[in-house]
Amino acid sequence: MSTTRSNRGPAAAAQNRAALIRAAAEVFSEQGVDAPLSAIAKRAGVGQASLYRHFRSRGELAFAAFESNLDDLQEIVDRGGSLSDVLTVVAEQLAEISVLIELTASLADDPHLAEFEGRMRGILDAVIDEGRASGTVPADYSTGDIILSIGMLSAAARAGGRDHRRAAIARALELLRIRL
Known part of the structure; x- marks a missing residue:
């Protein structure tokens, strides 16, 4: 009896892609x-x-691996969450997956970063518009301001080990919420 796996070819393409995305998120987070x-x-x-059939570049794979983070944020917006809710989840993501910061810095010229950032801006635009309409977001807040705030959270997330990152991010969030 043979112990080798049979090649299922195109029938396994979707499963292989999903397995690669999961594995990439894990391996990038670890290494x-x-x-x-x-x-x-x-x-x-x-x-x-x-891997190369599904992803033409390291950037394409890396951004696909962290696309679920944007899905989580979109879900918050879809259920009527606030800007504060979105920033809280972004902070949690940065504390847990500090490689997201490294990713955007090391792949700054990758065309997939623009797609990732575009989707993030769309999410933020929606939550800011809703917040302005409900009076929970100041009228002078822009998406650029929130991107800047996320950059500040990212800077806090670079500090030290996981526990120190969590504490720095929590404090940065407190400071951001003073105005919200």
């Missing part, structure tokens, strides 16, 4: 954005050729 792509393919249980 950073420069983690070997071979480690991601191995963790996903696929060959490197499969």
Whole structure:
């Protein structure tokens, strides 16, 4: 009896892609954005050729791996959450997955970053508009201001180990909320 896996070909494409995205999020979180792509393919249980069929670049894979973070934020907006709710989740994401900061810095010229940032801006535009309409967001707040605030949270997230990052981010959030 053979113990080798059979090649299921195109029938496994969607499953392979999902496994690669999960593995990339884990491996990038553990080893950073420069983690070997071979480690991601191995963790996903696929060959490197499969990885390259699904993702043409490290940036495409990395941003796909963290797309679920944007999905979480969109879900908050869709259920009527506030700007404060969105910033709280962003802060939690930064504390847990500090590689997101590294990702945007090291892949600054990657075209997938523009797509990622565009989606983030859309999410923020929606929550700011809703907040202005309900009176919970000051009229002079812009999406650029919130992006700047997230940058400040990112700076706090770079500090020290996980516990120190969490404390720094919590304090930065307190300071941001003084005006909200």
